[in-house]
Amino acid sequence: MSTPPFSRRSFLLGAASLTTVPLLASCVGTGADGGAGGGTTALTLQSWIQDAGPKAALESVVAAFDGPPVTLNSVATEQFRAQLSTYLTSATPPDVLGWYAGSVANSYADEGLLLDVSDLWAPGGACANFSDALRALSTGADGKAIFVPQNYYWWSIFYKKSAFQQWGVQPPKTWDEFIALCDTLKARGIHPLTNGIGSTAWMSAGWFDYLNLRINGAGYHRELLAGKHSFEDPQVTAVLEQYARLVPYFHPNQTSWDAQQAVTPMVNNEAAMYLVGAFCTEYFPADQRDDLDFFSVPTIDPSVPSAEEAPTDGFFAAAGSQNPEGAKQLLSYLASAPAQQSFIEKSGSSNLPTSPDVDTSTFSPLVQKGITLLNETAEITQFFNRDSSDALQTTADAALTQFIANPSDIRGTQRQWQQAAQQVFSS
Amino acid sequence: MTTMQRAPAGAAPSTRGTRDRRRGGPLRRVPLLVWMFLLVPLAVELFWVFWPAMNSFSLSFTSWKGVGAAKPVGLENYQRLAADPIFHTALRNNVIWVVGFGGLSVVGGLALAVALNRPGRGVGFYRSAIYLPMVISLAVTGLFWRVMYQPDGPIDAGLGVLGLDWLQRQWLADPDTALYAVLIAAVWRQVGYIMVLYLAGLKGTDPTLEEAAAVDGANAWQRFWRIVMPQLRGVNTVVFAVTVIDSLRTFDIVWAMTRGGPYNTTQLLSTYMFQQAFTVVNLGYGSAIAVVIFLLAIAFIITYLARQARAEES
Numbered sequence: 156m157s158t159p160p161f162s163r164r165s166f167l168l169g170a171a172s173l174t175t176v177p178l179l180a181s182c183v184g185t186g187a188d189g190g191a192g193g194g195t196t197a198l199t200l201q202s203w204i205q206d207a208g209p210k211a212a213l214e215s216v217v218a219a220f221d222g223p224p225v226t227l228n229s230v231a232t233e234q235f236r237a238q239l240s241t242y243l244t245s246a247t248p249p250d251v252l253g254w255y256a257g258s259v260a261n262s263y264a265d266e267g268l269l270l271d272v273s274d275l276w277a278p279g280g281a282c283a284n285f286s287d288a289l290r291a292l293s294t295g296a297d298g299k300a301i302f303v304p305q306n307y308y309w310w311s312i313f314y315k316k317s318a319f320q321q322w323g324v325q326p327p328k329t330w331d332e333f334i335a336l337c338d339t340l341k342a343r344g345i346h347p348l349t350n351g352i353g354s355t356a357w358m359s360a361g362w363f364d365y366l367n368l369r370i371n372g373a374g375y376h377r378e379l380l381a382g383k384h385s386f387e388d389p390q391v392t393a394v395l396e397q398y399a400r401l402v403p404y405f406h407p408n409q410t411s412w413d414a415q416q417a418v419t420p421m422v423n424n425e426a427a428m429y430l431v432g433a434f435c436t437e438y439f440p441a442d443q444r445d446d447l448d449f450f451s452v453p454t455i456d457p458s459v460p461s462a463e464e465a466p467t468d469g470f471f472a473a474a475g476s477q478n479p480e481g482a483k484q485l486l487s488y489l490a491s492a493p494a495q496q497s498f499i500e501k502s503g504s505s506n507l508p509t510s511p512d513v514d515t516s517t518f519s520p521l522v523q524k525g526i527t528l529l530n531e532t533a534e535i536t537q538f539f540n541r542d543s544s545d546a547l548q549t550t551a552d553a554a555l556t557q558f559i560a561n562p563s564d565i566r567g568t569q570r571q572w573q574q575a576a577q578q579v580f581s582s
Numbered sequence: 583m584t585t586m587q588r589a590p591a592g593a594a595p596s597t598r599g600t601r602d603r604r605r606g607g608p609l610r611r612v613p614l615l616v617w618m619f620l621l622v623p624l625a626v627e628l629f630w631v632f633w634p635a636m637n638s639f640s641l642s643f644t645s646w647k648g649v650g651a652a653k654p655v656g657l658e659n660y661q662r663l664a665a666d667p668i669f670h671t672a673l674r675n676n677v678i679w680v681v682g683f684g685g686l687s688v689v690g691g692l693a694l695a696v697a698l699n700r701p702g703r704g705v706g707f708y709r710s711a712i713y714l715p716m717v718i719s720l721a722v723t724g725l726f727w728r729v730m731y732q733p734d735g736p737i738d739a740g741l742g743v744l745g746l747d748w749l750q751r752q753w754l755a756d757p758d759t760a761l762y763a764v765l766i767a768a769v770w771r772q773v774g775y776i777m778v779l780y781l782a783g784l785k786g787t788d789p790t791l792e793e794a795a796a797v798d799g800a801n802a803w804q805r806f807w808r809i810v811m812p813q814l815r816g817v818n819t820v821v822f823a824v825t826v827i828d829s830l831r832t833f834d835i836v837w838a839m840t841r842g843g844p845y846n847t848t849q850l851l852s853t854y855m856f857q858q859a860f861t862v863v864n865l866g867y868g869s870a871i872a873v874v875i876f877l878l879a880i881a882f883i884i885t886y887l888a889r890q891a892r893a894e895e896s
Contacts (some may be wrong), residue, residue: 410753557845
């Protein structure tokens with residue numbers, strides 16, 4: 156009695172297996188073919204870059220690589236951040252991964268998850284001529300190089316030359332001039348500053364970093380972010396007091412915008428200045444990019460040595476890579492001057508090459524000025540999260556956005572921030 | 583009358599009854615293939631769902647950054663939760679969310695179902711129009727409403743046209759309105775779903791009962807609460823379970839619209855769990871929050887189902 160349905164089901168089952176088996180086999184088949192065809196194991200490059208220009212630029216740079224075949228996976232930045240440790244600890248990790256230099260890379264190096272790329276930094280290697288600052292940044296606690304920086308960018312106050320001309324104002328030289336400029340612009344109905352601290356709340360840390368660098372110096376800044384000082388220090392109070400002076404100058408919609416939307420009022424000449432990384436040039440319409448200029452956050456205390464933020468992006472390789480030689484080959488290629496030049500030209504952002512061999516004479520005057528800025532500054536820091544951790548960044552996001560909403564309660568802000576930071580350092 | 587009342591729930595047992603009579607011993611006669619169809623998914627479920635879930639319980643007693651060995655810390659994560667102001671905010675927001683999201687979507691869905699449960703011109707159009715948001719994913723809904731709420735966006739512009747300028751604000755950036763602004767977006771999507779569930783329930787009610795009550799002099803209000811609602815009991819159980827589960831697992835729309843901000847004021851347990859587990863990679867602490875969410879959901883559902891079962895027995 157149960158035979159007819161049974162046979163129909165087994166027929167279906169058989170039909171299903173008949174169709175799936177060849178499919179599976181063909182998957183395996185292609186995998187094997189790919190490996191055999193390249194002669195060596197294929198490489199995987201995991202990238203977090205999502206801005207359209209740089210993403211396309213990386214794709215074209217990788218396509219031009221003449222080593223083993225490379226599969227480029229572009230993962231959404233948030234997901235990449237969340238899964239980075241999973242990638243690195245998996246049995247077959249991606250061979251090469253893009254990420255930030257500094258504390259995050261070093262913490263993975265401490266776990267032994269990153270490939271030692273010291274030979275790339277040795278004489279004759281692809282990174283041999285990179286600056287000492289970059290070498291220090293790319294070296295783990297045990298003295299092994301684990302990172303290959305590809306590009307970096309500077310932070311500054313960006314403005315439009317045509318707009319300043321139209322308003323008859325000049326870039327300020329001193330902090331007092333800066334505040335006076337803000338007052339002048341505000342009196343004329345222009346929002347002096349813009350920012351996007353809505354879904355990119357971390358943008359609020361840009362001003363915190365710079366005020367701290369200008370008032371307390373890079374040394375104190377690094378130590379504060381490493382947990383060696385309290386956010387309840389009088390030094391931090393001084394920073395927040397200056398920050399509170401700036402709050403009325405920001406475009407009130409900054410709390411709803413993200414870093415990219417914050418450019419809109421500048422495009423329309425409704426806002427004047429934006430403290431942001433050089434990646435912002437890509438956010439402006441193409442016909443306004445040449446109009447952009449910048450000046451460094453003016454000195455507040457002349458006794459404090461100059462410092463600039465220059466976050467460095469690049470690549471590291473997984474210690475568990477199936478093809479470590481191929482991974483190093485790819486890293487060397489990505490670090491090479493032609494690859495860096497091609498990446499920067501195609502990406503449309505104003506990132507700087509880390510290789511001194513790149514011919515920068517063809518780069519825009521803005522980028523030339525950026526190179527000069529970083530070459531002349533006494534100290535270089537990265538950015539809040541890169542100098543500390545993503546966990547500490549979330550405490551800064553909450554503390555600073557709340558502070559901007561209610562700048563009068565400096566002591567309360569500091570107390571809550573310290574409590575949250577304490578949790579991060581103790582966990 | 584009793585058969586009619588039981589119609590929706592009684593359908594399955596009655597067919598099983600006829601089959602059992604035809605075949606005799608219910609278990610022995612189940613073909614091997616059917617067992618396979620049951621056991622294979624069960625094994626998959628155990629391995630891919632229950633095993634990881636159990637793991638998150640054990641993870642919640644550790645401190646783990648995702649690399650290296652997890653360090654056992656006992657109850658420390660839970661002690662930290664008890665003292666964590668963001669967790670308190672998230673918990674409070676979740677209560678607001680369950681009540682607001684559940685309440686508004688059930689009331690709205692039921693009202694729409696009753697209103698649209700009669701033949702008329704354009705009813706089909708309205709039903710589809712109201713159900714349509716459901717086919718859009720929550721993340722897209724979030725992006726769509728972010729545009730609606732943005733400064734000088736459609737909502738502020740609309741208020742301006744109506745002369746209500748004093749109501750204009752940065753809906754998603756103002757801690758007083760952000761959570762409710764997200765809530766409305768979520769209800770906008772959910773209400774069509776609840777409406778469809780109730781429409782199906784209303785189709786299963788017996789119109790003759792209502793007519794009889796009308797003849798006996800019951801007004802519309804009385805007919806609805808005394809005659810129709812009792813017949814919707816089965817649907818109510820489903821709606822309650824769906825709503826509680828949906829509101830406790832709400833994540834995408836909040837993440838898409840505010841990411842828990844401004845300064846953690848729209849943080850729900852789920853978004854805070856995600857932030858802790860995956861942005862900050864505190865997997866132990868994140869797991870502890872996940873366990874709290876699980877316990878809350880289970881407590882709600884079990885209490886309700888137990889009450890429901892008792893009510894059906896009596």
